[in-house]
Amino acid sequence: MKIISTASEMTNYSDAIKGEGGELGFIPTMGALHEGHLSLVAQAKRENTQVVVSIFVNPTQFNNSADLEKYPRTFEKDAEMLRLKNVDVMFYPSISEVYPNHNNLEYEMDGLDKNMEGPNRPGHFNGVVQVVTRLFDLVKPNHAYFGEKDFQQLAIIRHMSSKLKNGVKIIGCETIRSETGLALSSRNTLLTESGLQIASKIYSSLMFAQRQFANGGLASQVLVQTTAILNNIEGLELEYLEFVNPSSLQKYSDTESEIQACVAAHIEGVRLIDNMRVK
Ligand code: PAF
DSSP, rough: OEEOOHHHHHHHHHHHHHHTTTEEEEEOSSSSOOOHHHHHHHHHHOSSSEEEOOOOOOGGGGGGGHHHHSSSOOOOHHHHHHHHHTTTEEOOOOHHOSSOOOOOOOOTTTTTSSSSSHHHSSSSSHHHHHHHHHHHHHHOEEEEEETSEEEHHHHHHHHHHHHHTOOEEEEOOOOBBBBTBBBOOOOGGGSHHHHHHHHHHHHHHHHHHHHHHHTTTHHHHHHHHHHHHHHHSSEEEEEEEEEOOOTTOOOOOOTTOEEEEEEEEEEEEEEEEEEOOOO
């Protein structure tokens, strides 16, 4: 596996592969890799001639400096995991390689950032769109892979990628869960055993909502019931539970035929998100 740390080397590499008619699959990450990332790698390997994984903890998407500081960084372990999966390139740039110039572009996300993570993490999606756009410019992939765990992020990246016409096909991949149902996340490594047990109750709460809908429950009632369940979990502080239309991300109506439940919660000071198609 090649480790590239400069923007120019990355672009030259990509140009050479594409010049030979190859297809590049790209997985942008912030490191602290887990099985969820590796499932994206496996899919990218099946669908491309070369796979590039970037590891860059992007400061512009953190609205809270303590969160940025404590974000797990496990370079050696990440490199080993990618090597074992025969990834072709690990792109590991510094902040100055990614942002050589001060860029304070404001992206218009056409309403997709107006609820859930948007108001709770001001500036977060602007930073995500900024870094993804920049990484796409450097890596020039044909396909880019993102997990559905970050449901709103995926919807925004899909929308912005087609709006900015960068020619990259965005591929969403299913959330990978632990045996207890907990959605795999780099942040899980910050939890104790007991925190992990509490966190798995997010999944059982979402499953509860799904069962209520299967039994004909009304969205407004299921929302109240599921919120109460989450609020009663000791050690879990609920930030939001929202039911939205999975395409528009707008707040549900009782007549909606499809509903995505999205949740953010804090456990042991760690912020976790999850989501599920409940209807
Ligand atoms: O999902 C993530 O890990 C990050 O938001 C991403 C897409 C790598 C951008 O920094």
